[in-house]
Amino acid sequence: MCHSQKLFCDLYRQADRVTAGTDKMVPPEWTRIFQNEAKDLEQGDVWCLEFDYFIRPENPEQGWKEYIRSTSAWFTCAQCGRCWPSNRVMVFFHMRLMDRQGIVKVRPFRQNCKKCNNAPMEEPSIASNNISILLKNLVKKIRIKCYNERPENDNRYFVRYDVRSHHEPDHYEACIEDQLSKCCVVTGNSNSQKMVQQEWTRIFQNKAKNLKQRDSWHLESDENIEPNKPNLGWKQYIRNTSARFTCTNCGRGWPSNRVMVVFHMRLKNSQGIVKVRRFRQNCKTCNAAPMEEPSITSENISILLENLVKKIRIKCYNERMGKRSRHFRSFDVNSPHEPAHCEACIRGICTNN
Structure with missing residues (x-):
């Protein structure tokens, strides 16, 4: 990331934390992969990515575009240490390009342990190859929705895990939040x-x-x-x-x-x-x-x-x-x-x- 890009993203995140009252830390791996995929977008435009757990599916703010994608991930219960894979991990992106400043907000939906009482929601652990696939497809969607380009329709598919149990709506954040029609x-x-x-x-x-x-x-x-x-x-x-x-x-x-x-x-x-x-x-x-x-x-x-x-x-x-x-x-x-x-x-x- 060049100095101007880093400065813009840092300033935006600082201002957004003050507004929202939350610290939205982006895993360095996501930032690195996103900047690598976004480097060929229109020259002079600066794009940054942040996590935001307040964005709502199918309800982007005015001027923002949306992209929804599923991927695979592992989860680990903080209470009992149990791990489980899922091929139904939804990730929501809201994106906006204004005055040559591009912002992408990301929300990966969480799951909790079905064996623990009052188990906390756990963040998905998404493998690097699946993060790369997600963000490569995201950048293609940015080209379509923010630049009106027409790239080839050749989205890459995430690497799936061997999942032996069915999807559990009662333990999936999107379903619990009444996003049933979007996730289940x-x-x-x-x-x-x-x-x-x-x-x-x-x-x-x-x-x-x-x-x-x-x-x-x-x-x-x-x-x-x-x-x-x-x-x-x-x-x-x-x-x-x-x-x-x-x-x-x-x-x-x-x-x-x-x-x-x-x-x-x-x-x-x-x-x-x-x-x-x-x-x-x-x-x-x-x-x-x-x-x-x-x-x-x-x-x-x-x-x-x-x-x-x-x-x-x-x-x-x-x-x-x-x-x-x-x-x-x-x-x-x-x-x-x-x-x-x-x-x-x-x-x-x-x-x-």
């Missing part, structure tokens, strides 16, 4: 599936509580319902939303604003049922990549289900509601929709609604 991608893990279903059920029951008294409504997932083919006596509602996906092969994550959700609904003898199917996508860089479930934010789940309840009023109760529906919160997506990797497109049923 449903991949056959029954515990994660249950938590996702509970969130949908809770929000649906809250939205449906003002439907006709004495009618009982419940919502369930059903991967077998087909768009435009509801069973006799059932009504249909189809809507797109935004979501994130994470490849279980390589850990690559991507956002999409074309995630199709299908609802089939029926009211019979005061018993209302809604079946929901969320269409999946797979990784475009892996061979024979599995289809991954969408991770939808709580806000967008709420918008989906609010619009659904309005549709129930129209289709099941013959009420006259306004046609206007709330629009989902979209993500900053830099690449076009990939029909070859969208389950709904492959089946010829993807919509733009």
Whole structure:
């Protein structure tokens, strides 16, 4: 790092510590690797990197860009000394370039020991090769988001560990902080599936509580319902939303604003049922990549289900509601929709609604 770069970064960190009241020490290895990867960015621009445990996923401050990536790491419990590996370690980056001064804030999410009572959250120990891969991909994202460049889409994948136990949402900081839709991608893990279903059920029951008294409504997932083919006596509602996906092969994550959700609904003898199917996508860089479930934010789940309840009023109760529906919160997506990797497109049923 040249003298001017070091001076800028030191001054920025000192000012930020005064503002935040926290000391955000950056491991020297991260700084060294980042400066090495960032040295070929536009000449005259100065970039520095800092750790910030207050940044929130999908909530960057105005003027900042975001990048989210998974990696592998080891954790060690400070209480009992137990160690465990994880291939689901999320790292969030917020970045900004202003007046030729570039800043990257980093937040690696922590985990705690599942065997200790009141175990503290532990920092991930990420190997040098995986730090290098993370920061190489980060610099490529800086080129896209801060310089409007179009580098080749050849992100490197982190080195995975042999993990014998499944992901533990109850011991993962991102899940505990109600970042469920961002970290707990449903991949056959029954515990994660249950938590996702509970969130949908809770929000649906809250939205449906003002439907006709004495009618009982419940919502369930059903991967077998087909768009435009509801069973006799059932009504249909189809809507797109935004979501994130994470490849279980390589850990690559991507956002999409074309995630199709299908609802089939029926009211019979005061018993209302809604079946929901969320269409999946797979990784475009892996061979024979599995289809991954969408991770939808709580806000967008709420918008989906609010619009659904309005549709129930129209289709099941013959009420006259306004046609206007709330629009989902979209993500900053830099690449076009990939029909070859969208389950709904492959089946010829993807919509733009």
